[in-house]
Amino acid sequence: MVIKPKVRGFICVTAHPQGCAAHVQEWIDYIRKQGPIAGAPPRVLVVGSSTGYGLASRITAAFGAGARTIGVAFERPSEPDRLGTTGWYNTLAFERAAKAAGLYARSFNGDAFSDAMKQEVIAAAAADLGKVDLLVYSLASPRRTHPRSGVTFKSTLKPIGQPFASKTVDVEKGTVGPVAIDPANEQEIADTVAVMGGEDWQMWVDALRTAGLLSERFTTVAYSYVGPELTMAIYRNGTIGAAKEHLEKTAHELNAQLAPSGGRAFVSINKALVTQASSAIPVVPLYISLLYKVMKAQGLHEGCIEQIHRLFKRLYAETPTPVDKQGRIRIDDWEMRPDVQEAVAKLWSQVTTENLASISDIEGYRSEFLKLFGFGLPGVDYDAECDPNPTA
DSSP, X not given: OOXXXXXXXXXXXXXXXXXXXXXXXXXXXXXXXXXXXTTOOSEEEEESOSSHHHHHHHHHHHHHHOOEEEEEEOOOOOBXXXXXXXHHHHHHHHHHHHHHTTOOEEEEESOTTSHHHHHHHHHHHHHHTSSEEEEEEOOOXXXXXXXXXXXXXXXXXXXXXXXXXXXXXXTTTTEEEEEEEOOOOHHHHHHHHHHHSXXXXXXXXXXXXXXXXXXXXXXXXEEEOOOOHHHHTTTTTBHHHHHHHHHHHHXXXXXXXXXXXXXXXXXXXXXXXXXXXXXXXXXXXXXXXXXXXXXXXXXXXXOHHHHHXXXXXXXXXXXXXXXXXXXXXXXXXXXXXXXXXXXXXHHHHHOOTTTHHHHSOHHHHHHHHHHTTTOSOTTOOTTSOOOSSOOO
16 A cells, blocks of 8 residues: 555554654664664663654664663554554564564563563563663553553643643644643542553562562663743643652652662653654644754754663763752753753744744654654655555
């Protein structure tokens, strides 16, 4: 079939297998060009491994350190006459590339929140890896069924305490307009924390520990975001922020548990980027479009793979990993530079539908958004017939 992008709201409902493979290969090529990462771990488990920062982590570990990797994700498989999801195609492409490079790579597709999936993955890790040196927790899901209670929680994107009013962009139409969101109630806050907080991360570490799979220098890292004042009300001070605060609290607890045996736990605060998750958050696409304009002009722009490569270099440097006062790794440091934020704030006050194209990088945003789903990659013939059901 000939596969074209079909965008509905903040999601593209089609994915291009060859385009996804080309995108994965771009990231692999970048990591290979950087050379080996000294001290990086040889046995890595990535929970949430199929897109964005999780996929970048798996690629960095495998092709930057020669690591044996296990990935966990929940994606819709392709069928002979039906497209799979982006993450499904990304995982197939990664496994093909890893196999060609002689690297061990095993992927599990299913509910990472469940006890059954944890036990299946742990059995594979015990048999194939022996121990785990690094656990990357990069799970992004709108809902979670608790493995013990059976209750299903759904996350919300709302402010806390008072209504939120600002402006946002309709990326497809290119229009800037107002957005208003009522505050979350206590149940919505609690449910969002249950989905996006640190409980499941703790459960993964506990399961690995119980199975005796933590190496002597075991490290675990989860990903988060802080952001500027412009997005604070809807992000850091909203329901997502409450979940991220729980995630950071969990990091401190995990670090205390792991430290006696030489282990470490971190939250890494990453840069705002075009991802499937960030595209769904009001205000954020407009902020990212302005941020990209400024950071590209200053030669500071990074994507997922550049960010994670820089994170690995920090995690495994000979000197202690630098953290902020809250104990967090900050690879959003270039984004949060005062000169960058001042320039973005100035553009934010000026941006309208009429000048959006000239003072923002809305075209760059659109291009990066479509690349998430395998579209717009060089060397791919998007008018040609494409097999929707490739094999690893």
